[in-house]
Amino acid sequence: MQDDPNISKRRDPSPRRVTAQDVAKEAGVSRSAVSRAFTPGASLDAEKRNTILAAAFKLGYRPNALAAGLSGGRSHLVAIFVGDMRNAYDSEVVAQLVGRLNALGKWPILIDGGGRKARDALLGEVFRYPLDALIMRAGSMEPLIAEQCAKLNIPVICSGRIIEADQVDNVCCRNLEGSASAARLLIDRGRHRIAHIRGPESYGASDEREAGMRKALAQAGLAPVAVAQGTYTVESGYQAARDLFGRHEIDALHCANDAMAIGALGYLRECGVDVPGAVSVTGFDDIAMAAWPGIRLTTVQNPIGAAVSHIVDLLERRLSDPQKPSEVAWVETQLVLRDTH
Amino acid sequence: MQDDPNISKRRDPSPRRVTAQDVAKEAGVSRSAVSRAFTPGASLDAEKRNTILAAAFKLGYRPNALAAGLSGGRSHLVAIFVGDMRNAYDSEVVAQLVGRLNALGKWPILIDGGGRKARDALLGEVFRYPLDALIMRAGSMEPLIAEQCAKLNIPVICSGRIIEADQVDNVCCRNLEGSASAARLLIDRGRHRIAHIRGPESYGASDEREAGMRKALAQAGLAPVAVAQGTYTVESGYQAARDLFGRHEIDALHCANDAMAIGALGYLRECGVDVPGAVSVTGFDDIAMAAWPGIRLTTVQNPIGAAVSHIVDLLERRLSDPQKPSEVAWVETQLVLRDTH
DNA sequence: CCGGTAGGTGAACACGTGTGCAGAGCGGCG
DNA sequence: CGCCGCTCTGCACACGTGTTCACCTACCGG
Known part of the structure; x- marks a missing residue:
């Protein structure tokens, strides 16, 4: 009587994953039957399927998605x-x-x-x-x-x-239209000295959002007082606002995204500037933080x-x-x- | 002369992925050689390896990680x-x-x-x-x-x-120690009427952070004025702060995470409460937003x-x-x- | 010149699954 | 009883790779 090779493998330091073959042996059926038991449309005797599923559960078997994806199917x-x-x-x-x-x-x-x-x-x-x-x-x-x-x-x-x-x-x-709508809002509020913090050049959205803002201003016979460039981060918005407000007279600021608007807002509050009394600020995206109490940013929702x-x-x-x-x-x-x- | 089956397959609407076999045919070597060309330690003639790599690049071949992971190796x-x-x-x-x-x-x-x-x-x-x-x-x-x-x-x-x-x-x-250090800071600032917003019960950290705070207070002969429960969200912090400050006299608030602290901070600022003049607020985690201008939350860094x-x-x-x-x-x-x- | 060694090479196998194909059993109908 | 069709089932193959094993060649030392 020889040693069962399975027993020696059981002692292996890194035991194999349970395969369909193991389940087949446990349930006393062919390996194909096991595969079919896990395939919704396959034709298989109902009772046999239950036997197989029970054996599979007992052994903790799961079909190997890698092997399944290998032949024909999708990898998911x-x-x-x-x-x-x-x-x-x-x-x-x-x-x-x-x-x-x-x-x-x-x-x-x-x-x-x-x-x-x-x-x-x-x-x-x-x-x-x-x-x-x-x-x-x-x-x-x-x-x-x-x-x-x-x-x-x-x-x-x-x-x-x-x-x-x-x-x-x-x-x-719709970057252009969205940005334009924010600019029109600022104009409707009676703002005339409007500045913009745009995003970096490598992003297509930066150009579109700046263009939309310029277009809306032009339609009201206006032009931006100044345009600074940030990197879509809060910190860069803070820095850009400091530059802009240090050098220009500004009563409204539209930013290419909410993060930079939040940075600018932080700078203005630090300086004691009344928002929105003296200066209006708008962003773009409507990230979760824009709605936070203490921020409550008016913005263009990019849903x-x-x-x-x-x-x-x-x-x-x-x-x-x-x-x-x-x-x-x-x-x-x-x-x-x-x-x- | 029969049609080459490869040609008919080439017309297949969903063309097969390039395999090592294809590269082998292109380079005029065996499939094993291709496999070896992509295996760092394998012994293979240098010139042959270059030929294979060139053919592989031309065909856009990449070893299929699923197949590799299937036999023995890790899936990564x-x-x-x-x-x-x-x-x-x-x-x-x-x-x-x-x-x-x-x-x-x-x-x-x-x-x-x-x-x-x-x-x-x-x-x-x-x-x-x-x-x-x-x-x-x-x-x-x-x-x-x-x-x-x-x-x-x-x-x-x-x-x-x-x-x-x-x-x-x-x-x-170290939830307990961290929370305790925040509480000690508040005590050192001369605060005595300290409240806490804790997290939900299902989180182990919630209990530990509350316990740390209670321990530090106890060591100074104090007890929390009140403890509210939030859900680790900004909104829940806002709500909890409203409840706490509506019902108790409080001069410091320690929150189980930054999000709730930010919510509480928003509520206090809306009410015109001077922070940190009249009330101190601390959080836990030091998420990125805690450092934002306009927030600048004192907190326990959970790096x-x-x-x-x-x-x-x-x-x-x-x-x-x-x-x-x-x-x-x-x-x-x-x-x-x-x-x- | 011969034996040994080292390195290069191809055939074959293992990995685990889904599925096509053919065969088997079986019930219904003429 | 014989034939057809339907359902169930097992065999065998394909999927694409890494790796082992045996074989071959070339080279080097004796």
Whole structure:
């Protein structure tokens, strides 16, 4: 009587994962039957299925998703590439996106593009996984990545910048119109000496938001008193406000995002400037902090829920029909009136 | 002469991914050679390796990580389970963790435990992937999950709550000492009517932070004037402050996290209360917003960088020695003095 | 010149799953 | 009874990789 090889393996320091074969042996059926027991549409005797499921539960078996994804099926892995996770807006998008993808049975692999140098290497590595799709939160991202995805046959959904290419769908916010509506609000409040803090040049949204503001001013026969440039961070908004108010007479300030507006607001409060009595301040995005007591920023809502819904919708449609033509889903903005205008 | 089956496949609506076999044919070598060309230690003629790499680049080939992970090797997938991504502290932890894991060649799969009902189902599904590890940001998470991981032989690294089990390492903050130091600061400033906003009961940290505060007060012969309960959100801090200050005479308020402190601060400023002249406010965590101009919250730093470093360190050590005994890495707090004490 | 060694190379296998295919059993109908 | 069709089931293959094993060549020392 020989030793059962299973026993010796049981003593292995790193025990194998339970496989369908193990369940088959436990339940006294073929391995195929086990596979079918976990496949909804398969034809299998009901009683046998119950026996198998019981054995599987007892052993703690779960079908190996890697092996399943290997042959034919999808991997259900979706990469989310985000420019900078420290950005509050991007962070909220990711938070919502993760929840929605989870509910859809997709598993988001997160990649932080913060360190620019490692970016290409990172993507090269993650492309070793057969991803169902890549979701790009693209501020300053080059279309080169989309090109690489096309070569690998990975659909791309891009938000924050429009990339025109096959298998690339886009979600984009009405930056120009949104910014214009904020500027018109300031003009309606009787402001005439309006300044702007814009974002860095590498972001397409920066240009659009500045253009929208200039357009609305021009329609009222005005021009911005001054335009400073920030980096979409609170600190940069603080600095830019100090520069602007030190050198110009200003009665209203429109910022390209909420973070910079909050920074500017902080500076003005430190100086004892009455907001909105003496100076109006508006932002863009409507991040969660804009509604906080003590801030209550009047801003242009760039609705995250809508953007995420569009992304998920485009993803589903693209997966069900990989050959469908590219689309651009627009996200409409809306003024949110709080206490700073 | 028959049709080349490859040509008909080329016309397939969803073209296959490029495989090592394709590269082998292109370079005129065996498939094994291709595999070796991508394996650092393998013995392969240098010239041949170059030929293969060139062919691989031309075809856009990347080794399929799923197939590689299937046989023996690690999958390099790490799940991050986070209680609630909308929480600013958790969100910052995730942001830093993602960057560190990426640099390590690990790919974080994010799971948002926000919706409590779907939680178990979610985990059941993600465990179909042979994860290298599970990182749990556990506020109110049951140890049941760790048990499940043990069954599947997946190491767990838990932060925010200590779980004693094999293959589970913990990272934990000195909640009691940190909270006590904040309370002592308030006492040193001459405050005697001190209140507290604590977190929900399901979080272990809530109890520890309240206990630390009570202990420091007791050592000075004091007791809290009142203790309210919030949910770690800004809004709940605002509400709790309104309740407390409506019913009690209070000259200092210590909150179990920064978000609630910011909410309370907002309420006090709305009421025109002088902070820190009439009332001192302290928080816990030192999230990014605590340093924002216009907030400048005095708080107990719960250093995210240190926690993340511990997590990554424990992960690496656990992977290199799966049998090593469990550990608890402690994160030390530090008072950050700003403008609200 | 011969044996030994070292390094290069291809065939074959393992990994764990889903599924096509063919066969088996069985009930219904002519 | 014979045939058809339906459901259930097991075998075998495909998926793409890393790795082991045996084999071959070239080189070097004796």
